[in-house]
Amino acid sequence: MFQKDPSLAADYLNDVLATGDEVDLMLALRYLSTAFGGVQEIAHQAEANPNTMYRMLSERGNPSLKTLRAILSAMGLRLAVQPAWMNHS
Template sequence: MSKKISAAVSHHEREIAELRADRELAVEYMKAAMESLDNPDDRAAGLLALRTVAEAYGGLGAVAAEAGISRETLYRTLSAKGNPTLKTLLAVLKAVGMKLSVESEHPATA
C-alpha cells in the first residue's frame, strides 16, 4: 500500500508569498529588519530579511540587475556575513519599490 505524500511548502517560500501578496506587511517587515541592522549581534537577521524581500519582489537576479550590481554580489551582500554599502542598500531598496527614511530615536515630549 503506497501513500502519496503531498509537497510541503517551506516556511521561507510561504514567507515570500505573504510578503509579495501584502505590500504593507513587506514594509513593516523591512522596518523591523532595518532596526536590526543597527545592532551588530542582530545584523545578519536584517540582511537576510532584506534578501527575503528581494526574493519576493522580483527575485535576486532581477533585483541585482535593477540595482546595477551582479547577482553574486547581491547574494554575498545579503548574506548573514554581508556588509552592504549605503549605495548598495539604497539601490536594493529602490529596486523593490522602497526607500530609506529617518525618524527620531526619541520622540519629542510635549
C-alpha cells in the same frame, strides 16, 4: 504579498531594524528579494552583479549605503530616518 503592498515590506524591515541585528537585516532583505522577483532581478534593477548581490545579502553581507539604497529602490522602498523615541507601528 510584499510586491503588491510594499508598505508591508517596509513594516517588516522596520521590525527587523528595531532589533539592531545586522545579520537579521541582510537575511530579511534576501527573503524580501524573493518576493520582488529574486536576487538576480534585484541585482539587475540595482545594477549590481548577481553573484555579488548574493554575497551582500548573506549573513556576512555588508552592502554600501549606495547599494542598500539601490536594493530598497528595486523593491519600491527607500531609507528614512526618524527620532529614536517614535514608534514606527
